[in-house]
Amino acid sequence: MTKISKASNTEIVQSTRRDFFRKTAAYSVSAIAATSILSADDENITHHSKWGTTLGDELNKNPYGLPSPYEHNNVRRTTPLLSSAGDMHAAISLTPLHEQEGIITPNGLFFTRTHNGVAQIDPNKFRFMIHGMIEKPIVLTLEDIKKYPSESVIHFLECPSNGAAEWKGPQFNSLQFVKGMMSCTEWTGVRLKTILDDLGVDPKAIWCLVEGQDGSEMSRTVPTEKIMDDAMLVYAMNGEALRAEQGYPLRLLLPGWEANLCVKWLKRLEFGDKPWYCKEETSKYTTLTASGKAIQHFYPLEVNSIITSPCPEKPWTSLKKGDMIEIQGLAWSGHGKIKLVDISFDGGKNWVEANLKGLVLPKSWTRFSYIYKYEGKPLLLASRAMDEIKNVQPTVNQEKKIIGVEGVYHRNSICTWEVKENGEVHNVQMRS
Template structure:
């Protein structure tokens, strides 16, 4: 047993106390210098550096003990403090049938343009299928010279590519159509996500099999209990349609169609068939009842739009939003307004921001990667004034399309369909910084 009164231990205690005093003195001096320096900066000009902040001066609890072994979790998990960053669902979007439902992506928590696999939005028609990869087979037949059946290993022998693309449900924002339903960006706009996909272009496989000239359509069919089928025109198939098995550097998750799914970059998410089992090529379309009825929009003219295919140019401000208000800001604070823009027709070329409900517009800055048929992040630095605002964004793409107002969209499409609603979304920012979902219809 050590003698705490021994000269050796007295010197050790004295050194520890001196270390603490030196530490406090250092941070007091640093705080004084920081306060002087901050006075000339923009973002933290009103911030006070606390010389005696316990979180700085004292040893932090996690810094004086061993952490978890590096192999505690064989698959890494988020920090326990990020427990709110999760997918959510609601009976309003599923009628209580959780087998044919959707899990909404928390896009307001997204960083950059890649959605983690555990947060990627998920839609199912008969629950999540769990496919044994050893029993997986993909049949390719119809108007091809060499029809065949592939195992997963055989499919992966084709040369692979990796591409970043978003997937969006055509009903994203649809529940909001006749008026705000959710004071939440996650429920209003969370039927979309963006990822890096790895797989093979279907055109690469067809170069091997030989596509007959009369082939004009492809039927993609899933192996889950709904056996969902979608019809794809051959032009899209020969452009950028993919069969993918990888997502963000790992195998697809079951809810994303493991072991393989169809990916049609920029097109309706419902067409990107999961748990893929069959591709059939034909000279005639294979329309199923759901395609011809559910995904048809009646226009005011009495004519119906049967095929939307590509998701229109769109955008939304993700910060601030109802989940991320400005209630902690003080007048004079500089804050970054951020959001996401996307287009199924190509690449985002610009985004404007309004502060007065679509009366006036100011250009925002595109930041990070700007890729075709992928999320694009935009940003604007704003000096908070503590006054009411109605903020929103409108995006433009290289196909020459601009996001419409609600009034413009109603004039063209009417109000009968919840699909492909890409009009400008707006948030009300109150004088105390609260954020609410509102609609500007003028």
């Protein structure tokens, strides 16, 4: 929520609001008239605007810039269903994907999952340790870590529970709640290998404990192979320090892998030759299959996609028959780059290939686009991505056959929107 707390601001805002409604009313009238042959003049054009006839705000009124006050609905949202007893210390907030433009999530909209609240760490007192089966254990301050060469990479981060509420059928009529447990950012930090090269990791140390310093001491076991491949210690996102919700001042980044493994408020890494059996890799974050046995250490987020426009929050109710419109969405895979995305208009019977647009990066969101002539008829709109290792999103039925409906984690089957005759968009599933 945008804060407008000072009394003087409130006054300005209120007067502008009255003005806004008056103008909106005028605009609506003119919009209706525009459909007739004699179109009325738009007052927004024929009259001077308030903002064009008054002095604007002082330029540095907000030393840290804020979104336009009109954008106050573009926010993360929560639900008590994805929490314990409505307690928002161990819960999740979801990114408003329906308002997401491009592939970079603004820092204030990055989805957030915590297990014991958002820790507020004093960077001056922050310490990070690497020890265990290595020759030279090490303690680093934040300043020390920033002395190593930095790299910046764009990667998505996704909670493996993304879409977990929908295993048994559609529940939320909202893009934000169907797929909003993910975001994508330019991360800056140091490759762990750069630090570890000097520390002499024992070749027998095939596992590494990664542990946070928040109240839950969030911890996981990671194969050393990943730590030495593309793992990073990150201290910045989108050009500024990590937000507290994202683990300020330091978090682990394991590109393409469960966000839960990318431990926030990082405390230590311990190398060893046995896995640790942490709470979040046993009681939770294990995928129970219909056999009664569960998949553990299920690291990568598999190939996935979702149409973001239209969507339940951004329907096609303002379109007229014959309008040309862009269908677009996001595709991503923890296994590599996105190769291609197909779109179906009939619930998956027939598909056409969409176009990828913008940057196509490894383990990053990738935009897809398809220009469509709206016919005002009902549609079952779906997207299906293929990634660099040629994995293709399964249908709901295919995924159900292997995992069942109680797996909770790693759901990546095809999502379908039902576009109604009036242009409304509803979350549905194609399944038997």
